[in-house]
Amino acid sequence: AQSVAQPEDQVNVAEGNPLTVKCTYSVSGNPYLFWYVQYPNRGLQFLLKYITGDNLVKGSYGFEAEFNKSQTSFHLKKPSALVSDSALYFCAVRDPSGNTGKLIFGQGTTLQVKP
């Protein structure tokens, strides 16, 4: 069965420091991987995705993520955090083999960036 794990409920970083939000996945075959962000009282906003190709993908607002097949990970990163990055981040996986389009979400990680 497909699953996604975000091992940290919360990540705290100081503004200007690099940030990492961790995600590991379990899926048979080649996964499609996504990161979304949710600001308070808002829906989910798409950040970036990995489908195939270069393991380092770049997305919105300066975020990037690195796909590591051997470690089954897809960690979200940003070189320099902003206070406005504080939000709830979700990693999600889709198994393309079933062609259902369904996304399986991790439990979410709250990012707190302090000035």
Next chain:
Amino acid sequence: SAVISQKPSRDICQRGTSLTIQCQVDSQVTMMFWYRQQPGQSLTLIATANQGSEATYESGFVIDKFPISRPNLTFSTLTVSNMSPEDSSIYLCSALGETSYNEQFFGPGTRLTVL
């Protein structure tokens, strides 16, 4: 990208009543989904809304409790029936474009409180 709107944005309902949530996409999409986000938790897929046929429900969700319609490629409704306080959640509509490697876009959500 698709822009998704939901109505209502929030509601407070009495136990035993039903609420219908509407989801409108600004372009034709192949797949539409309904998710539930319980307080402080991740997103759980309720069902895939199929155009012109019965929705495909995930384990733990049934049609009698969450009837779904999708009369065309841009519109869907979710009804939460015979509500109890445990149904208090955010309900999100999402849509997927032509190919499964596209990202899903999400509506802003409907925040439901059941008293």
